[in-house]
Amino acid sequence: AQSVTQPDIHITVSEGASLELRCNYSYGATPYLFWYVQSPGQGLQLLLKYFSGDTLVQGIKGFEAEFKRSQSSFNLRKPSVHWSDAAEYFCAVGFSGGYNKLIFGAGTRLAVHP
Amino acid sequence: GAVVSQHPSRVICKSGTSVKIECRSLDFQATTMFWYRQFPKKSLMLMATSNEGSKATYEQGVEKDKFLINHASLTLSTLTVTSAHPEDSSFYICSASGLLAGTGEQFFGPGTRLTVL
Numbered sequence A: 001a002q003s004v005t006q007p008d009i010h011i012t013v014s015e016g017a018s019l020e021l022r023c024n025y026s027y028g029a030t031p032y033l034f035w036y037v038q039s040p041g042q043g044l045q046l047l048l049k050y051f052s053g054d055t056l057v058q059g060i061k062g063f064e065a066e067f068k069r070s071q072s073s074f075n076l077r078k079p080s081v082h083w084s085d086a087a088e089y090f091c092a093v094g095f096s097g098g099y100n101k102l103i104f105g106a107g108t109r110l111a112v113h114p
Numbered sequence B: 001g002a003v004v005s006q007h008p009s010r011v012i013c014k015s016g017t018s019v020k021i022e023c024r025s026l027d028f029q030a031t032t033m034f035w036y037r038q039f040p041k042k043s044l045m046l047m048a049t050s051n052e053g054s055k056a057t058y059e060q061g062v063e064k065d066k067f068l069i070n071h072a073s074l075t076l077s078t079l080t081v082t083s084a085h086p087e088d089s090s091f092y093i094c095s096a097s098g099l100l101a102g103t104g105e106q107f108f109g110p111g112t113r114l115t116v117l
Helices: none
Strands: A003-005 A010-014 A019-021 A024-026 A032-038 A044-050 A056-058 A066-070 A074-080 A085-095 A100-102 A108-113 B004-007 B008-013 B020-026 B030-038 B046-053 B068-071 B076-081 B090-098 B112-116
Touching: A003 A044, A019 A066, A019 A108, A024 A074, A024 B068, A032 A066, A032 A074, A044 A056, A044 A066, A044 A074, A074 A085, A100 B046, A108 B076, B004 B090, B008 B020, B020 B030, B020 B090, B020 B112, B030 B076, B046 B068, B046 B090
Parallel strands: A010 A108, B008 B112
Antiparallel strands: A003 A024, A019 A074, A032 A044, A032 A085, A056 A066, A066 A074, A085 A100, A085 A108, B004 B020, B020 B076, B030 B046, B030 B090, B068 B076, B090 B112
């Protein structure tokens, strides 16, 4: 069955520290991959996406993610976290099905200590 | 570009009443719109997918008579929660996908917080 796993429910980092949020998926073919960020009470903002080509993708706000087919992973990284990065982060996978159906992971809540 | 709006942003209603939530694509034609429900501190659960002019396709476990979805135009979809009850209180988010959106990309609205008393 198709699924998306974000193993870390909650992560706390210090401001200025590096960050990596994990995402693994289960699917028989190459999916479309997304990372979204959600601030409290807000909708989702797309950070970055991978459809094909270079497996290291750059996004907004200094985020990047790397698609590793052998590990079925699409981890999100940022070299230096800012206090404003505190939010909920969702990994999502788009499976072909005619309507671009997205399956979301459970989310990782990021807290940033000053 | 690719902006999606939702109205209202917050709504409080009494149990037994119906509530309509609008989702609009402001600068592109949305051939497909999606409705999600998000429980507190949980991920988004897809409720239904709708194509303009067609009946919505509901996910397993979602009551189609409870959550009425209409996608009458390429820029507007509505979700009506009929005979709302406190357990329907949630954050409802729509997204839209269209010709300008690219393969697999959905653009999300800001969400609607529904509270049923």
